[in-house]
Amino acid sequence: MPVDPQIQALLNIGTGVPATHTLPVDVARVHYEARIALMAPPADIAGVREHTIDGPGGALRLRIYTPHGTGPFPLLVFFHGSGFVLCSLDTHDGMCRNLCAGAGCVVASVDYRLAPEHKFPAGPEDCLRATRWAGMHAVELGADPTRIAVAGDSAGGNMAAVTAIRVRDEGGPALCGQLLLYPVTDYHTPGTPSYEQNAEGYGLTRDTMKWFWGHYLRDPSEGTHPHASPLRAPNLSGLPARPRHHRRI
Numbered sequence: 001m002p003v004d005p006q007i008q009a010l011l012n013i014g015t016g017v018p019a020t021h022t023l024p025v026d027v028a029r030v031h032y033e034a035r036i037a038l039m040a041p042p043a044d045i046a047g048v049r050e051h052t053i054d055g056p057g058g059a060l061r062l063r064i065y066t067p068h069g070t071g072p073f074p075l076l077v078f079f080h081g082s083g084f085v086l087c088s089l090d091t092h093d094g095m096c097r098n099l100c101a102g103a104g105c106v107v108a109s110v111d112y113r114l115a116p117e118h119k120f121p122a123g124p125e126d127c128l129r130a131t132r133w134a135g136m137h138a139v140e141l142g143a144d145p146t147r148i149a150v151a152g153d154s155a156g157g158n159m160a161a162v163t164a165i166r167v168r169d170e171g172g173p174a175l176c177g178q179l180l181l182y183p184v185t186d187y188h189t190p191g192t193p194s195y196e197q198n199a200e201g202y203g204l205t206r207d208t209m210k211w212f213w214g215h216y217l218r219d220p221s222e223g224t225h226p227h228a229s230p231l232r233a234p235n236l237s238g239l240p241a242r243p244r245h246h247r248r249i
Contacts (some may be wrong), residue, residue, distance in 0.1 A: 003202070021211035025085060025116060030108040033085045042094035043101035044068075053133050057059035057118065062134075063089045063113035065100040066142055074105040076179070077131045079163075081154030083184075083212030085117045092153075099151070106143040108134045112159065113199055116215040123216075124227050127159045128166050132180060135173025148176035149240065155212070157183025161230040164239050175240040187223030187233040188213055 003011070020028050046069075051062045067073060076099060080092040091112050100107045100217035112126035131150060152160040157180040164178050188195060188209050199206035217223060226233035 004210075011201075016202060019084075019205065019208060020086075021208040025215065026153065029086055033088065035091075036091055039094050042097035045097050046102045048097075055128065057111075057113055057122060059091065060126055060130060060183070062130060063093070063096070063109040063111070064141060064204055065096050065107040065109070066211060067100050067104050067106070069104060070141070071106070071142040072144040073142060074147040074149070074176075075099075075134060075138050075145075076103065076105045076107045076139065077127075077134050077148065077163075078109045078161075079112060079127050079148050079150070079159035080109065080150035081152065081156045083208070084120075084155045085160075085212055085218040086114070090170065091242050092156075095153070096110055098157050106141050119218050120216050120222055122209060122226075123159060125164070126160045128170070128172065131163050131167065132172045138173075145173065147176050148173050149175060149179060151179035151181070152183070153181035155158045155184050157181055157184060158228075161185060162227050164228065165230055165236075169236055172201070177240045184209075186229045187232075189223065201239035235236065 020031075023031070038174075046066045048066070049064050051064055052059050053062065054060070071221055078096055078099065079093070080087050080089070080095075082091075092109060094144065096109045097106045099105070108130065110127055110130040112130070113122040115123070124247055129148050131148075134141065135145060135148055138148065150160040150163050152158070160178055160180055161183055167173065186192070191206075195206060195209075208240075213223065217228065222228055224232055
């Protein structure tokens, strides 16, 4: 299918770059971190600070972004992509700054554990823990505990959707919304028709998705678990809605 000319220009830049699924994990991580130098300058915000909490697997890092203005602000708990395996707080620093400035919200970016060193469900456990902590400490962060949302891109969107389900089912702060940016919501097999139709030519390939899932899960059977594939949750009612584009979260 045709894509927007600006998107096609970005895809053309990637021509000749080794496909992620052909690389060892450590080399792929270096490639993705190198993209930071190519990113546009982010929006100006009031401040950024690092914080560490006790996580399910040990120390869990958060990076807290505060917008200009007078709080309390809405609070966005953010989980970065890419594929449960790559990227970091640093690769998504610009995105978090832009969300902070654009939405006028405090952003708590979560450095959850990555596969293959930490297989499913380590990542979702960290994300749930961080969301609960952020809810309990919202006032200290300059945020409003009644206006909390979760967000993420790609695999981070998966983490956000799973966190919303778990908060509903297992307890946690009341969420007012989910910001899911091209989220991964289901396992690659059997997959949807678009998984085959768009398997090549659009940057992220089906083979790379299989590579990501292969590192994330201990066994393919885990792909049916709703905490891995939130689209397969038996009940999707009672979840926070996607924030409307014309309103702050």
